[in-house]
Amino acid sequence: ETGVTQTPRHLVMGMTNKKSLKCEQHLGHNAMYWYKQSAKKPLELMFVYNFKEQTENNSVPSRFSPECPNSSHLFLHLHTLQPEDSALYLCASSQGAGPQNYNSPLHFGNGTRLTVT
Amino acid sequence: AQKITQTQPGMFVQEKEAVTLDCTYDTSDQSYGLFWYKQPSSGEMIFLIYQGSYDEQNATEGRYSLNFQKARKSANLVISASQLGDSAMYFCAMREDNYGQNFVFGPGTRLSVLP
Numbered sequence: 001e002t003g004v005t006q007t008p009r010h011l012v013m014g015m016t017n018k019k020s021l022k023c024e025q026h027l028g029h030n031a032m033y034w035y036k037q038s039a040k041k042p043l044e045l046m047f048v049y050n051f052k053e054q055t056e057n058n059s060v061p062s063r064f065s066p067e068c069p070n071s072s073h074l075f076l077h078l079h080t081l082q083p084e085d086s087a088l089y090l091c092a093s094s095q096g097a098g099p100q101n102y103n104s105p106l107h108f109g110n111g112t113r114l115t116v117t
Numbered sequence: 118a119q120k121i122t123q124t125q126p127g128m129f130v131q132e133k134e135a136v137t138l139d140c141t142y143d144t145s146d147q148s149y150g151l152f153w154y155k156q157p158s159s160g161e162m163i164f165l166i167y168q169g170s171y172d173e174q175n176a177t178e179g180r181y182s183l184n185f186q187k188a189r190k191s192a193n194l195v196i197s198a199s200q201l202g203d204s205a206m207y208f209c210a211m212r213e214d215n216y217g218q219n220f221v222f223g224p225g226t227r228l229s230v231l232p
Contacts, residue, residue, distance in 0.1 A: 033218075045221075056218065087210065106151050106154075106164070106210075108163075110160055115149060
């Protein structure tokens with residue numbers, strides 16, 4: 001399997017549930033990202049991991065908890081979400097920071113469409 | 118302040134014609150990268166084309182080209198010979214400091230190709 005794979009594709013959860021989103025990349029990249037895409041809003045960066053270390057947390061509420069066990073896997077743990085958290089959650093990877101990677105684009109997965117009821 | 122501006126929420130183009138999607142950006146960095154992505158209704162984000170701030174030539178990739186005007190801080194995407202499959206959302210993105218990791222996206226332009 002190649003590219004960036006996200007599971008599940010769709011998720012419906014209640015406000016008291018706990019669930020996790022999974023992302024896996026087979027591109028040999030060193031950086032992984034979580035973005036949130038809400039209707040009529042630009043993509044919002046949530047978290048960045050570079051070589052498994054979190055390097056960016058964009059003021060995300062604590063009900064979202066990322067985990068990056070290795071450079072190929074990224075999780076987003078969800079608990080006690082609110083209806084306004086309903087959105088498309090996109091995972092991406094890139095070759096990471098460094099002068100040799102200056103033109104490296106983000107490679108995205110297909111996203112998880114989350115609905116919080 | 119918004120770093121990436123896409124002033125066209127929606128655009129229409131006739132099949133086989135060319136279309137230009139606007140993007141202006143704001144940065145004080147000397148080194149930065151500009152990217153365009155396509156997002157069909159299925160949701161995946163597809164990388165189209167890249168332009169580095171020090172690149173003297175406009176980037177081209179098949180039917181896609183980038184009209185890069187550094188002094189005006191604009192990086193417009195030109196799609197030639199539009200096809201029905203080009204109907205999608207198009208996002209302009211910037212990575213400041215070419216060595217950085219944070220990509221900032223614009224609000225997007227919805228392109229509809231008419232038969």
